[in-house]
Amino acid sequence: MTKNATAQSLNEQFGIPETLRFEDPGQGMPRAVITADAATAVIYLHGAHIAEYQPTGDKPVLFMSPKSNIHPDKPIRGGIPICFPWFGPNQHDPTAPPHGQARLAAWQLTQATKLPDQRVQLTLTRDIAPFRLTFTITVGQELQMQLRTENTTNQPAQFEQALHTYFTISKIHDIEITGLAGLSYIDKTRNAERLTQANPPLRFEGETDRVYINHPGHCTLHDPGYKRNIVIEKHNANSTIVWNPWTDKSLKLPDLGDDDWPGFVCIESGNVADNAITLAPSEAHEMTATLRPQPQA
Numbered sequence: 001m002t003k004n005a006t007a008q009s010l011n012e013q014f015g016i017p018e019t020l021r022f023e024d025p026g027q028g029m030p031r032a033v034i035t036a037d038a039a040t041a042v043i044y045l046h047g048a049h050i051a052e053y054q055p056t057g058d059k060p061v062l063f064m065s066p067k068s069n070i071h072p073d074k075p076i077r078g079g080i081p082i083c084f085p086w087f088g089p090n091q092h093d094p095t096a097p098p099h100g101q102a103r104l105a106a107w108q109l110t111q112a113t114k115l116p117d118q119r120v121q122l123t124l125t126r127d128i129a130p131f132r133l134t135f136t137i138t139v140g141q142e143l144q145m146q147l148r149t150e151n152t153t154n155q156p157a158q159f160e161q162a163l164h165t166y167f168t169i170s171k172i173h174d175i176e177i178t179g180l181a182g183l184s185y186i187d188k189t190r191n192a193e194r195l196t197q198a199n200p201p202l203r204f205e206g207e208t209d210r211v212y213i214n215h216p217g218h219c220t221l222h223d224p225g226y227k228r229n230i231v232i233e234k235h236n237a238n239s240t241i242v243w244n245p246w247t248d249k250s251l252k253l254p255d256l257g258d259d260d261w262p263g264f265v266c267i268e269s270g271n272v273a274d275n276a277i278t279l280a281p282s283e284a285h286e287m288t289a290t291l292r293p294q295p296q297a
């Protein structure tokens with residue numbers, strides 16, 4: 001598959017009747033439209049970006065900004081951008097794109113399968129020197145993601161990574177997140193001050209931009225308005241990032257509506273800051289994250 005795959009060539013090579021088709025909403029940015037028994041999903045090859053995921057009979061899980069750019073040179077605002085090989089601004093080059101090149105790159109689809117249990121699985125790859133990335137997405141009652149990173153050189157190489165998941169929520173003031181109590185975090189709204197979260201659960205009263213480090217465990221988003229919990233289970237991911245821009249920051253983001261911020265929260269699984277990964281020559285690392293929506297009891 002070439003980098004310039006079209007919706008037509010993708011349909012010819014990977015289409016699965018009534019289950020997987022490809023379309024191009026414009027700008028030469030083909031996307032996969034998945035209709036599995038248990039869920040639907042939309043995935044752009046640009047950035048290997050999951051834009052939509054909705055279990056059958058449930059509300060959408062992901063927020064997508066109606067003002068998002070859909071352009072080969074721009075990141076998509078919403079869904080699940082992949083941050084790689086750095087997180088946030090580049091430490092050495094302020095002109096480098098924030099959150100790295102992976103979300104700006106054209107990925108290649110290498111495999112699309114309907115599994116015996118009816119889930120649908122796509123695999124996308126992309127080289128971002130010195131790394132080879134392989135992203136495997138499995139769409140069913142849960143959304144499973146695995147990001148494999150291989151060091152293709154004969155030198156050690158370091159990276160950061162995050163699956164920057166935008167969850168759609170009923171209202172930011174009403175949700176809470178459990179699973180983060182007692183953890184250290186870097187507060188990016190306070191000059192990267194290091195603090196400890198004392199009181200479980202996390203609730204939101206203003207701009208929130210926290211990098212929880214040394215958190216190999218899971219966390220849960222509780223949304224009473226949507227009567228839904230979403231368990232975020234991860235492996236080989238020692239950081240959790242929580243972000244909501246609130247009012248003033250939203251005004252500075254042209255690809256986000258001024259009034260969209262109460263309707264989403266980002267809970268990101270990754271390895272950033274103290275948890276950056278160094279790979280030996282030819283070594284590989286696999287991070288997985290699973291989003292598991294559940295009705296509230």
Ligand SMILES: O=P(O)(O)OC[C@H]1O[C@@H](O)[C@H](O)[C@@H](O)[C@@H]1O
Nearest residue numbers: 088098099164188209210241243
């Ligand atoms: O606007 P971007 O580059 O998509 O980043 C959005 C946010 O992403 C979060 O992950 C960061 O912690 C925030 O600092 C950042 O503002």
